Amino acid sequence: MSDDKIQMVDLTVQYHRLKDEIDRAIQSVTESGAFINGPQVGEFAAHLSAYLGARHVIPCANGTDALQIAMMRLNLRKGDEVIIPAFTYAAAAEAAILLGLTPVAADVDSRTFNLSADAVSEALSERTKAIVAVHLFGQSCDMHPLMETARRHSLYVIEDNAQSLGSVYTFPDGSMKKAGTMGHVGTLSFFPTKILGCYGDGGALTTGDETLAGQLRMSTVHGQSSKYHHRIIGCNSRLDTLQAALLDVKLRHVDAFIAARRRVASIYDRELGGIGGLTIPCRHPSSTHVYHQYTLQVEDGRRDSLLIWLRNAGIPSAVYYPLVMDEQPAFSPHLRTAGDLPEARRLTKSVISLPIHTEMTPSQISRITQRIVSFFK
Ligand SMILES: *Cc1c(COP(=O)(O)O)cnc(C)c1O
Numbered sequence: 001m002s003d004d005k006i007q008m009v010d011l012t013v014q015y016h017r018l019k020d021e022i023d024r025a026i027q028s029v030t031e032s033g034a035f036i037n038g039p040q041v042g043e044f045a046a047h048l049s050a051y052l053g054a055r056h057v058i059p060c061a062n063g064t065d066a067l068q069i070a071m072m073r074l075n076l077r078k079g080d081e082v083i084i085p086a087f088t089y090a091a092a093a094e095a096a097i098l099l100g101l102t103p104v105a106a107d108v109d110s111r112t113f114n115l116s117a118d119a120v121s122e123a124l125s126e127r128t129k130a131i132v133a134v135h136l137f138g139q140s141c142d143m144h145p146l147m148e149t150a151r152r153h154s155l156y157v158i159e160d161n162a163q164s165l166g167s168v169y170t171f172p173d174g175s176m177k178k179a180g181t182m183g184h185v186g187t188l189s190f191f192p193t194k195i196l197g198c199y200g201d202g203g204a205l206t207t208g209d210e211t212l213a214g215q216l217r218m219s220t221v222h223g224q225s226s227k228y229h230h231r232i233i234g235c236n237s238r239l240d241t242l243q244a245a246l247l248d249v250k251l252r253h254v255d256a257f258i259a260a261r262r263r264v265a266s267i268y269d270r271e272l273g274g275i276g277g278l279t280i281p282c283r284h285p286s287s288t289h290v291y292h293q294y295t296l297q298v299e300d301g302r303r304d305s306l307l308i309w310l311r312n313a314g315i316p317s318a319v320y321y322p323l324v325m326d327e328q329p330a331f332s333p334h335l336r337t338a339g340d341l342p343e344a345r346r347l348t349k350s351v352i353s354l355p356i357h358t359e360m361t362p363s364q365i366s367r368i369t370q371r372i373v374s375f376f377k
Contacts, residue, residue: 013359025245038241044248054206056213059239063189068095080129086344105325117145123338130156135164140179140287157183163292198243261291271369
């Protein structure tokens with residue numbers, strides 16, 4: 001790939017940098033023929049468990065399945081309410097609705113893009129049973145107040161950690177935990193563009209609860225306690241051995257991946273901070289940022305013109321996310337909204353995410369920042 005072509009995410013340059021290691025790992029699977037549940041799946045899960053500080057890691061087929069399986073195993077009944085952020089990816093709402101649960105869209109904190117404990121408190125009802133705390137764009141939700149609210153109201157907390165693997169949250173007492181290890185269950189996606197991405201689909205569940213871990217694990221293999229003995233209703237949601245072998249290689253580099261993303265973000269911050277009408281992503285004091293996305297907020301309705309301005313210079317950018325949950329025709333009939341969701345609605349009109357990945361060159365970054373600076377001049 002030439003230095004000139006800027007992409008939102010560049011997976012091929014990264015592959016070529018790690019080619020020897022990756023090819024060897026993939027070949028070890030193709031030579032062994034153990035494509036389903038080969039030893040690499042368990043090895044990767046053990047390494048990921050150590051990396052995250054999560055007692056149990058249960059690999060599965062993708063991050064959406066992980067959310068659905070988590071909701072299947074938390075003693076939720078039809079009609080129970082699950083609080084989700086109004087501004088996020090669709091997976092949590094979809095999983096809840098498929099299970100006959102009612103997602104309740106709560107507003108987010110526009111500085112962090114994440115669900116706030118205040119919004120959760122306003123969204124509560126007698127039917128509320130769980131919260132999906134989505135750690136959006138690379139930063140952990142402010143988990144201390146969220147967990148306090150959950151404890152007070154006996155709610156389960158699912159952490160959707162598809163975007164923030166490696167992010168570290170600091171509690172008020174100074175103790176630290178990685179995103180995905182603070183609630184009852186955490187879910188991960190290894191979709192190719194995520195912080196730790198495979199070459200296809202992949203996902204995992206994390207939990208510190210041994211009994212729940214057993215239930216989640218059974219759920220990924222048709223609810224079987226042993227072969228052909230079905231204890232509970234599960235599904236078929238496995239991580240391919242090929243993907244696990246590749247992920248195990250990439251996991252060894254994941255802190256370097258995150259450091260590379262942070263270097264890009266720091267340059268963006270330096271060059272774009274202080275421009276009137278433009279807000280750079282905030283770094284919350286309680287959470288480190290792994291910059292799954294670098295998301296700006298553009299005021300005065302100028303977001304779409306900036307998008308075109310960038311596109312005309314061959315610079316891609318993206319709007320994550322263009323609609324609030326209740327604006328999605330698939331979800332709106334099944335969903336309750338908590339209030340008017342003003343922050344979420346404003347964000348859908350003002351956010352723009354810039355290219356960020358592990359292989360960006362200084363000249364690419366400066367082409368992007370110069371183009372943005374010239375837009376606001
Ligand atoms: C990517 C993503 C998912 C879904 O992951 P898949 O592996 O694509 O199913 C869920 N939630 C969030 C926040 C995501 O970014």
